[in-house]
Amino acid sequence: MKNKIDKFDLQIMSVLAKNARVNYRQLAELLNTTRQRVARRLERLEREGTIKKYTIIPDFDKLGYLYVAIGISIKPGTSIEKIIETLKEDDDVKVIQRAIGYHQLIVHIVAPKNMKEIEKKIHELSKKVEGLEGMDMSFVTDIVKFELV
Known part of the structure; x- marks a missing residue:
């Protein structure tokens, strides 16, 4: 308990x-x-799992990467668990969040600053999402506050 x-x-x-x-x-x-x-x-x-992880917040720009948040909408009846397990295997996927609303998943990836590489990465990611209905991307330019408690 x-x-x-x-x-x-x-x-x-x-x-x-x-x-x-x-x-x-x-x-x-x-x-x-x-x-x-x-x-x-x-x-x-x-x-008890209240504290899940101790981590850092890297400056992706200084590392030569872009940080991309992707909202994923899937068709009704699609197994979200199967999608999550598939996305967990992708080394470029850094965060996977379940969501309620327009998107059922929010996925955070890091990608090289080269736009062709980003396009390729997002295309590869979209092929991994069975029952994909839509994706919206936001390129994160700076993490100005990251405080969970």
Whole structure:
């Protein structure tokens, strides 16, 4: 049975969302508690899946890539699970999100800055989506805020 998330858990996640490299001792100092309490809470949050991953936000422009968000609409009756499993295998697909609304999936990819390569990548991706009804693309120029908690 999952424990309820409390104010302290949210404080931990808020600090980590800003800097995932903070260690237990630093977290304890920032939150005015003990390292052991922080360790226990983080282990529980990870075990229960509340915290899924610690990550970085790269500057794709400096790396020579474009970051593209693609909204995917699929025809009714199409197996979304099968599409998700297929997209998970693509190394260029960095994020797959289920959605409710005009699009059933939002997929984030990285692609070389060359427009012909981007066109090729998007065409390859579209062939992997069985029951594709439509795709809308947005080229992300900058991540100005990325804060989940």
